[in-house]
Amino acid sequence: MNKSVTIDREGLNQLISVLNGMGFQVVGPTVRDEAIVYEKLESIKDLPEGFTDEQDGGVYRLKKRKDKSLFGYAVGPHSWKKFLHPPERRLWQADGEGGDFEIKPEKLDATKFAFIGVRSCEMHAIAIQDKVFINDKFVDPVYQVRRENAFFVAVNCGQAGGTCFCVSMNTGPKVEAGFDLALTEILDNDRHYFVVEVGSEQGEACMEQVTHKLAQNEEVTLAEKVVKETAGQMGRTLDTTHIKELLYENLEHPRWDDIAERCLSCANCTMVCPTCFCSTVEDVTDITGTHAERWQKWDSCFTMDFTYLHGGEVRASTKSRYRQWLTHKLASWQDQFGSSGCVGCGRCITWCPPAIDFTEEIPKIRDSETQTLKTS
Amino acid sequence: MAGKMEPLMQSPMTPWPYRIQKVIRESHDTFSLNVVPKNSPDSMTFNPGQFNMLYAFGVGEVPISISGPQPGGKGMIHTIRDVGIVTGALHKLKKDQTIGLRGPFGSAWPIEESKGYDIVIMAGGIGLAPLRPALYALLDQRDKFGEIVLLYGVRKPEDLLFTKEFETWRGKYGVQVKMTVDTADREWRGNVGVVNTLVQRANFDPMNTVAMICGPEVMMRFAVSELKRREVPEDQIFITMERNMKCAVGFCGHCQFGPAFICKDGPIFRYDKVKQFFGIREI
Numbered sequence: 041m042n043k044s045v046t047i048d049r050e051g052l053n054q055l056i057s058v059l060n061g062m063g064f065q066v067v068g069p070t071v072r073d074e075a076i077v078y079e080k081l082e083s084i085k086d087l088p089e090g091f092t093d094e095q096d097g098g099v100y101r102l103k104k105r106k107d108k109s110l111f112g113y114a115v116g117p118h119s120w121k122k123f124l125h126p127p128e129r130r131l132w133q134a135d136g137e138g139g140d141f142e143i144k145p146e147k148l149d150a151t152k153f154a155f156i157g158v159r160s161c162e163m164h165a166i167a168i169q170d171k172v173f174i175n176d177k178f179v180d181p182v183y184q185v186r187r188e189n190a191f192f193v194a195v196n197c198g199q200a201g202g203t204c205f206c207v208s209m210n211t212g213p214k215v216e217a218g219f220d221l222a223l224t225e226i227l228d229n230d231r232h233y234f235v236v237e238v239g240s241e242q243g244e245a246c247m248e249q250v251t252h253k254l255a256q257n258e259e260v261t262l263a264e265k266v267v268k269e270t271a272g273q274m275g276r277t278l279d280t281t282h283i284k285e286l287l288y289e290n291l292e293h294p295r296w297d298d299i300a301e302r303c304l305s306c307a308n309c310t311m312v313c314p315t316c317f318c319s320t321v322e323d324v325t326d327i328t329g330t331h332a333e334r335w336q337k338w339d340s341c342f343t344m345d346f347t348y349l350h351g352g353e354v355r356a357s358t359k360s361r362y363r364q365w366l367t368h369k370l371a372s373w374q375d376q377f378g379s380s381g382c383v384g385c386g387r388c389i390t391w392c393p394p395a396i397d398f399t400e401e402i403p404k405i406r407d408s409e410t411q412t413l414k415t416s
Numbered sequence: 417m418a419g420k421m422e423p424l425m426q427s428p429m430t431p432w433p434y435r436i437q438k439v440i441r442e443s444h445d446t447f448s449l450n451v452v453p454k455n456s457p458d459s460m461t462f463n464p465g466q467f468n469m470l471y472a473f474g475v476g477e478v479p480i481s482i483s484g485p486q487p488g489g490k491g492m493i494h495t496i497r498d499v500g501i502v503t504g505a506l507h508k509l510k511k512d513q514t515i516g517l518r519g520p521f522g523s524a525w526p527i528e529e530s531k532g533y534d535i536v537i538m539a540g541g542i543g544l545a546p547l548r549p550a551l552y553a554l555l556d557q558r559d560k561f562g563e564i565v566l567l568y569g570v571r572k573p574e575d576l577l578f579t580k581e582f583e584t585w586r587g588k589y590g591v592q593v594k595m596t597v598d599t600a601d602r603e604w605r606g607n608v609g610v611v612n613t614l615v616q617r618a619n620f621d622p623m624n625t626v627a628m629i630c631g632p633e634v635m636m637r638f639a640v641s642e643l644k645r646r647e648v649p650e651d652q653i654f655i656t657m658e659r660n661m662k663c664a665v666g667f668c669g670h671c672q673f674g675p676a677f678i679c680k681d682g683p684i685f686r687y688d689k690v691k692q693f694f695g696i697r698e699i
Binding site: 131132134136139140141142143145146172173176177178179180181182288291292317318319320321323325329332334336339341345346347348349350354355356357359360364368371372375376 | 426427428429430431432433473474475476477499500509510512513514516658659660662663665666667668669670672674675677680692696697698699
């Protein structure tokens, strides 16, 4: 371990076959509906070869690259949470009649996933969700088993997106921990290969079945250079100094009203966010009333029902919902789970229809604080 | 990273079957269900102030605080106001029928920590339900506490709960029980007005008092300010918070109140720890 090897495109293809052979369901980036999403992969032919993405506030467009790179883009609308924390699942069923019933717990779906192309920000996002679902007081068995079974083929970003700010959040672009294998894609003149860092015994066992070479020093240096250049290309930045105190002390700041005039309360930001974990439950029965089921579904703090209490909603205004989302993400998350809830992936900026960008909003709140200090 | 593991426990989202051993009518819209586990009748412990998620077959699940029994009594009592679809379905259930139950969840009233103090209990409406087991625990060791005061406000006289027990609490245990109603007809001879007006009439040593409050947020706001006016220290005041709750185990995110998850950090909070967020509109 701790040694780097190189594989070529065919090697990556072999890796997918090997993982398939080991019983993993291999998932990774692929093009669908003009976006790069995470779905089942059969071979490297399913990867978005020669594609990149243009991202900005409310903007996402696929573009052709001049090369044949396989990971030459940033993150899209999907995140790995859809596999570890499924958007919709049955929790249990019950059958009964005449005031008596029996509950049948759901059989554990312990699908073994191999994730191809996990970025550093996403590795951090998964570690953050771990704290919610397995490292706190209660454990979600489905998340736990899927998480423990998962195989991670991470990718060091070779290009930052227009809304990326992982450098500000200390979450990238270099993958540091938690991976089985970490790839850096290199396109050097006519040569197209991957420098592979092995991060676990299972990763090593896997690589034994894949044609590879020991990495040369210059290849490793080149890989390091790629990540360093990406770090210099961040589309956004965020000053996180005392950000918790800043938000806690500005819960009544007029900027929230300003944002609320633009926010559609559409919940896109929470759906694309790789750390947002909120869910709701739905009870359903069949037509005879003798069979009942309970389903869990992703939910969002932007919906009206989210805070319903007898008599009405606690957060009826868009302002209060946006404030809750952002204050949770950047401030109260720290109190709850010991880290920020934001990994700087930029999805919430890209997929916001009116292009609300909190890397622009936070400085507005911060600047007005500085001004108050000056005038007082 | 990949590894092998087999989870052994039942998901915390799956309810256990409980049998209703008694249904008690408490008032025109409020009833109590005393339940015991169908499978393991001995495995019930809870701390005063904790709550359970109760499931009515095919309808849904609601958080309900545990209102009894007295120490040594059987089962867990839940006092429920029939205000919605699920509580309405629970209201229709009869003795020996089944409900689903998850719990107990949440924080508890500080009983042990309050030994040597005077105790002021303030309840608004159904808020008396989670305070009753606290009273039972206090009275069980009556000599360990100083004055015990119960200040209880409801909208109308017919909303009063547990009144049969008040005489025992007064007579046998020397509890100062004071009640008030928001509006009353001619037959009512007691106090009229909001519950915080009773604070000034109660006899307790403010600096040496622990206050436990449960009721609507607006009632608790006034109660806290009245107690502070009498100089009860903020770190000796305990309040309860309520929010929408879907899971009770910190997964669903619905019950967040500032940095707290009401399900696992609450529902009972020491006032000074949440005062930064208490009373902020739409928080």
